[in-house]
Amino acid sequence: DAEKWMANVINTIDSTPAGTESEQVVSESIKSAKEKKYSKSNPYDAEVLTNINLNGRGSDKETRHIELLLDNFGEEYEPGDCVVVLPQNDPAIVDLLISTLGWSPETQVLINEDGDTLNLEEALTSHFEITKLTKPLIENAAIFFDNEELSEKIQDKEWIQNYVEGRDLIDLLNDFATTELQPENLHQLLRKLPPREYSISSSYKATPDEVHITVGAVRYQAHGRERS
Secondary structure, three states, rough: HHHHHHHEEEEEEEOOOOOOHHHOOOOOOHHHHHOOOOOOOEEOOOEEEEEEOOOOOOOOEEEEOOOOOOOOOOOOOOOOOOOEEEEOOOHHHHHHHHHHHHHOOOEEEEEOOOOOOOHHHHHHHHOOOOOOOOOHHHHHHHHHHHHHHHHHHOOHHHHEEEEEEOHHHHHHHHHHOOOOOHHHHHHHOOEEEOOEEEEEEEEEOOOEEEEEEEEOOOOEOOOOOOOO
């Protein structure tokens, strides 16, 4: 569901204007906020307080109102500022992908060229993008899969454009079987899971310890599987 899909970590754009007062007169609370500056490498761990569907029963749309707790966050925001969410992939999709790969969830995999590693389950959950195919991914797959049919298919740019629509890595592995892909090659095949930005719909003055966002969930069926 959307709550699983939401990451447990967020950070917000710092909307506090630069002051002209000297450090001696800056309040202790502002000092504390600056010391706790959050970023992608130092994200704020936010609790999901509310996650409700705003659409009525029978609606073909799913618009979710989500409230996040910012207890002791230390920074103000304005409506229209952005929350940057570090997402995680659906555990069910991760499990299916691991099964398709035929590797152990505890297998250590490289996640970058610096030699950093995570176990496979963690890497597929929070580090790699696994739900979208791109032209570079398809072309790299032809190299690492060593699949003759795929190598022939990628010569047709129109085929690539049509194939990536609505498919993911699981589809690619099922359609073009390989025993050649190795854990150490995964970071060369997959891109890093990108953060997502959502506009804040709440007021800091009304709810200083919370931030509210509205998210449109997209769910559909394609190529024999439910997608979101």
